[in-house]
Amino acid sequence: MSKRVRVRFAPSPTGGLHLGGVRTVLYNYLFAKKHGGDFLVRIEDTDQSRYVPGAEEYIFDTLKWCGLEPDESVQHGGKAGPYRQSERKDKYREYAEQLVKDGYAYYAFDTPGELEKMRQDLKTEHHSSSQYDHTIRMKMKNSLTLAEGETEKLLAAGTKHVIRIKMPEQETVSFTDMIRGEVSFETSLVDDKVLLKADGMPTYHLAVVVDDHLMEISHAFRGEEWLPSAPVHILLWKYLFGLENMPQWAHFPLILGPTGKLSKRDGAKYGFPVFAMNWTDPKTGELTEGFKEKGFLPEAFINLLALLGWNDGTEQELFSKEELVEKFSMERVHSAGAKFDYEKAKWFNHEWIKKSGVQGLRFEVRSLLTKNGITVGDDNLLDNVIELVKDRCTLLPDFIQQSSFFFKTPETWDTESVKPKWNQDKKNFFVAYAEKMQSAGEWNVAALESSFKELAVEKNIKPGELQLPLRIMLVGGKFGPPVFHIAELLGKEESVRRINLSLPLLGI
């Protein structure tokens, strides 16, 4: 069994991609790369009523931002296409009919109204299940119950119908999940799932099996929410292509919000993003914020996602994509769901900002500042500023407050922080210090600091009491890196100018 590793991410384009989705992509990608295999993306758009314009493009934009590009997809091409199920529509019917022919499925002509009635009746009977299963299928209108020749007649007349799988009455279906080990189900408890819908499109159950076969998928990974329908897929593999050709399965643990499976609502309610990037619902115009726009680095995003349900067994927590590819293993993926913790997510981002070199941050910081009306100029100053302030930035937008004042003279000064302790002596000090700066030969942190302290001693004022006023004059507020570092980068002219500009505002 040395089949080439081929895995797939199979989203349905119905909206933004959330944390769980991206993590599924990530684990697929890591597994494929680790084993030198292929990672494909297949668009599962068999439900036309749920089609959302822009959603497919959004998925690819997200993968690109994350650096998890597929080897084969609608956008990347490949030999196993088309990669959009709606374009593969004609492939599915023959498999469904083959199943009918072999006695593993049947035609069903029940109308939605009849199904509804069946469910109502069963409910009032206070039976446990309201499923279309072996206990009731002989009471419904299908090719199992119709008189000889009746089915053919209906079919020939073009009657709306679906094809349902005929679940065995007494069988135990089991398979080995790479994460959970052996999992088994009693077929008598599973309903006769629809395989082919009345509109001729396959349901997920048929499509996933047929396409995984046609695309030669070796390992099928998906979220835990699919576990209950696995027996249907196992049976389909057995009937159609043989169990020996079936991919190996792994069902990933769910990513949980404060209450249950993480949802878009959780994000809005608790104030953290759940989508990878901003998503605007084309129908309602509602915007859901993304990690990207919130100020996360893709490296951090991937890192935090990888650790939500997996670890390498050591105490290492910071991994680059390359390290993840090297160290990832399905055996170390957890079976229990993981609750998402936004505080920890921010910690990852902070670590990655600190870890990142200036060149990796330059573009983002520049565009952020520009967007906020700051003219940045050449890379030289920008690079120095980034190097100086990045340790105090958790999210990218933190760079705005931490560095705007390097490029733009403050418009307002927080004089209230200084005024209560302000006096004539201090004012004299700054007049003198500005003059001293003006004539300074050396312009660096050490020189600035020592001349500041010397002058303070000379004027008999504690240097500590003068630092906050200096900061306010240069920065405008109580923030930013150490003052002398600020003055150094600001340069002589600008530093002196800001002192002279703000000094009168303090009065006396």
Next chain:
RNA sequence: GGCCCGUUCGUCUAAGGGUUAGGACACCACCCUUUCACGGUGGUGAUACGAGUUCGAAUCUCGUACGGGCUACCA
């Protein structure tokens, strides 16, 4: 309700029969710093419960409780 999956500090997790049950986030204290952070040191804090197997169980088995998922002509 039925079926399936799961259960170690508040959160993410390590420890696959023998450890004072380790680390990280968050929190608290102290140090550094008379901006705010970063950083450093220390601290609070967990094996859901009950049986069993075993000389020995967080680790294996069973039961209970709790949590989650699924139960559509949606994926």
